[in-house]
Amino acid sequence: MTSTITEQVNANSTPIIAILSDSFDAWLVKQTQDIKNLVDVFGFTNKIGSHLCVLDPHRNLEHVFCVIGTAKNPHDFSRLPKELPLGYYLIDSDDNDLVSAAIVGWGLGSYAFDRYKKQKPCAILTVNNLVNHQRAMETVSATNLVRDLINTPADDMGPTELAIASASIAEQNNASYQEIVGEDLLQQNFPAIHLVGRASFKAPRLIELNWGKATDPLICLVGKGVCFDTGGNNVKPANSMRNMKKDMGGAAHVLGLAQMIMRLNLPVRLKVLISAVENAIAGNAHRQGDIVTTRKGLTVEIGHTDAEGRMVLSDALTYASEFNPELIVDFATLTGAARVALGADLPPVFSNENDFNTEIMACSNEVFDPLWSMPLYQPYKKQIVPDIADLRNTGSVPMGGCITAALFLQEFVGENIPWVHIDTFGWSNGRAGHPKGGDALGMSAMFNWISKRFGA
Numbered sequence: 001m002t003s004t005i006t007e008q009v010n011a012n013s014t015p016i017i018a019i020l021s022d023s024f025d026a027w028l029v030k031q032t033q034d035i036k037n038l039v040d041v042f043g044f045t046n047k048i049g050s051h052l053c054v055l056d057p058h059r060n061l062e063h064v065f066c067v068i069g070t071a072k073n074p075h076d077f078s079r080l081p082k083e084l085p086l087g088y089y090l091i092d093s094d095d096n097d098l099v100s101a102a103i104v105g106w107g108l109g110s111y112a113f114d115r116y117k118k119q120k121p122c123a124i125l126t127v128n129n130l131v132n133h134q135r136a137m138e139t140v141s142a143t144n145l146v147r148d149l150i151n152t153p154a155d156d157m158g159p160t161e162l163a164i165a166s167a168s169i170a171e172q173n174n175a176s177y178q179e180i181v182g183e184d185l186l187q188q189n190f191p192a193i194h195l196v197g198r199a200s201f202k203a204p205r206l207i208e209l210n211w212g213k214a215t216d217p218l219i220c221l222v223g224k225g226v227c228f229d230t231g232g233n234n235v236k237p238a239n240s241m242r243n244m245k246k247d248m249g250g251a252a253h254v255l256g257l258a259q260m261i262m263r264l265n266l267p268v269r270l271k272v273l274i275s276a277v278e279n280a281i282a283g284n285a286h287r288q289g290d291i292v293t294t295r296k297g298l299t300v301e302i303g304h305t306d307a308e309g310r311m312v313l314s315d316a317l318t319y320a321s322e323f324n325p326e327l328i329v330d331f332a333t334l335t336g337a338a339r340v341a342l343g344a345d346l347p348p349v350f351s352n353e354n355d356f357n358t359e360i361m362a363c364s365n366e367v368f369d370p371l372w373s374m375p376l377y378q379p380y381k382k383q384i385v386p387d388i389a390d391l392r393n394t395g396s397v398p399m400g401g402c403i404t405a406a407l408f409l410q411e412f413v414g415e416n417i418p419w420v421h422i423d424t425f426g427w428s429n430g431r432a433g434h435p436k437g438g439d440a441l442g443m444s445a446m447f448n449w450i451s452k453r454f455g456a
Contacts, residue, residue: 009090021068022046051080075432088125104136107139108143111143113151134264149165150245162274192294195311196311213267219271220272222274223250224248224330225277228245229309231279231306232279233288248276251275253426254329266454275315288302298391301391324414324417333427348423350376353419363445381407
């Protein structure tokens with residue numbers, strides 16, 4: 001998409017003056033009668049996110065008032081780029097934190113997926129010294145990368161194309177890239193990834209990016225890359241299958257998070273692992289009741305072919321654990337149960353380190369990218385232990401589905417390795433700063449936590 005934020009300051013940039021919602025009445029008292037009349041005519045109130053355009057005597061746009069909260073929430077600015085008249089604007093403030101919030105809000109709110117259809121242009125935000133706002137700009141860039149990847153239809157973003165996109169990100173950031181494809185997955189002991197992806201004409205693969213100094217702590221980012229999910233032989237109904245191009249949202253999230261880490265040069269060493277498959281239907285598709293021996297050696301009975309995400313993650317988590325990293329983080333559009341529990345906008349986060357849950361929730365609130373802690377409730381593990389295999393990829397009862405899925409994944413994380421699992425939706429149904437379609441939910445929160453934890 002075309003950038004709507006630039007450092008090229010236009011001499012005619014219209015100032016945007018932010019008004020704190022709880023100071024609105026005090027602000028209004030100090031205004032001229034003309035401004036008070038405008039406030040009355042247009043019903044301008046202290047509602048956060050609202051704005052008022054003021055014209056000069058020649059009926060040219062002179063400045064804009066906008067109402068924000070006290071927390072410098074980027075979403076307070078996110079409606080402006082599509083609601084203001086076309087032109088150039090600037091934030092009339094010396095507060096760098098406020099300008100950074102506006103940059104993020106402007107970038108998130110102006111997004112439009114334009115690969116297949118020309119979109120309406122937006123107002124442009126001009127910023128002095130963008131170098132002072134690098135994190136804000138990288139947040140926007142990474143979020144829109146995630147959105148673009150998820151929004152792209154599966155025919156143009158299958159396992160092959162996801163690999164191409166990953167290789168491009170690696171090249172841009174001086175990271176190494178490799179992949180294990182098709183039958184080589186069996187030769188190199190990634191049987192669960194091969195099992196799920198073997199029915200597609202686009203071969204399954206394990207994608208791997210490596211970046212950073214050997215002396216820095218190793219972090220493994222693992223992403224579910226199911227580029228389209230039919231449900232397999234347990235076919236999804238049409239309404240449920242409609243948006244399953246988004247089932248590679250976990251892969252998109254780890255690529256966006258990795259890009260932020262690399263571009264902002266965090267003092268860590270990265271290993272990014274993506275299990276890229278299509279859960280297709282064909283004569284060689286895996287079946288309900290099949291049993292696969294995973295990379296870890298655990299046998300798994302297929303309770304349902306639509307619980308494929310945890311299968312492809314099992315081999316990747318085992319592989320990640322073999323490097324004994326300081327931290328494993330996985331992102332996956334894993335369960336509908338997570339949406340039932342917490343809705344579309346609030347992904348659950350699980351961890352085998354209790355302190356992490358509190359830290360991550362606090363960090364998520366700081367960047368207005370909320371996550372909610374959920375328990376790895378061990379008594380539920382009996383629901384994923386069948387009679388004839390070590391594990392089953394679905395629970396024996398429908399309740400607690402996002403918990404039993406997380407418990408399944410935990411079985412493939414090495415002993416004493418800190419691990420975080422985010423069951424993200426990867427999609428927005430449409431709200432301020434989050435246009436309908438693919439979306440990054442939890443990525444910015446995890447960057448904030450990782451950057452603090454590893455001393456950036």
